[in-house]
Amino acid sequence: MMRLRPFSPTDISDVMKIVGSSMQEKYPASMFLELHNIWREGFFICEYFGSTVGLIVGTLSGFRTARILVIAVLEPHRCKGIGTALLNEFTNACGMKGLSNIELEVRKSNKGAIKFYEKHGYQVIDIIPHFYNDGEDGFKMLRNL
Numbered sequence: 001m002m003r004l005r006p007f008s009p010t011d012i013s014d015v016m017k018i019v020g021s022s023m024q025e026k027y028p029a030s031m032f033l034e035l036h037n038i039w040r041e042g043f044f045i046c047e048y049f050g051s052t053v054g055l056i057v058g059t060l061s062g063f064r065t066a067r068i069l070v071i072a073v074l075e076p077h078r079c080k081g082i083g084t085a086l087l088n089e090f091t092n093a094c095g096m097k098g099l100s101n102i103e104l105e106v107r108k109s110n111k112g113a114i115k116f117y118e119k120h121g122y123q124v125i126d127i128i129p130h131f132y133n134d135g136e137d138g139f140k141m142l143r144n145l
């Protein structure tokens, strides 16, 4: 049973576990709490049978544009539709706010995530050389709402 809900600061330790096991980049807990303070409607959690298994968090990045900063699902729970549910919830929140675009960055080597985003209407619009700390290039992807 999947349940989507807004992030609460009491979720921070679960969020850090999911992010720590899913992403190559390191993010401090303070960043997530700060993002939540800035835009509460852009931060969702997914529970699966009562356990927290995924999250999506974004920010407002420009004129009528949102930027997805992190989407992650615990590895054993991937490919069950949880990432799609999180992305749809975030997209709906952007629509309700009257935004026109959603942008994001993804590692060039992250074929799974690129396929996931393309399936949801995102297109690569640019390459950002050495975007990541280890020097890997990023793709900038964009979807119009």
Ligand SMILES: CC(C)(COP(=O)(O)OP(=O)(O)OC[C@H]1O[C@@H](n2cnc3c(N)ncnc32)[C@H](O)[C@@H]1OP(=O)(O)O)[C@@H](O)C(=O)NCCC(=O)NCCS
Pocket: 022, 023, 071, 072, 073, 074, 077, 078, 079, 080, 081, 082, 083, 084, 085, 105, 106, 107, 110, 111, 112, 113, 115, 116, 119
């Ligand atoms: C990207 C991510 C959030 C997708 O979540 P998910 O719950 O697995 O996504 P869904 O089940 O809703 O969708 C799965 C679809 O996405 C694509 N996909 C996701 N992961 C994939 C992978 N490793 N390889 C190939 N396709 C993949 C496929 O099209 C798949 O559909 P299919 O099963 O019909 O082929 C998840 O894989 C994840 O947490 N990855 C690690 C963190 C990450 O890379 N985040 C993005 C950083 S920019």
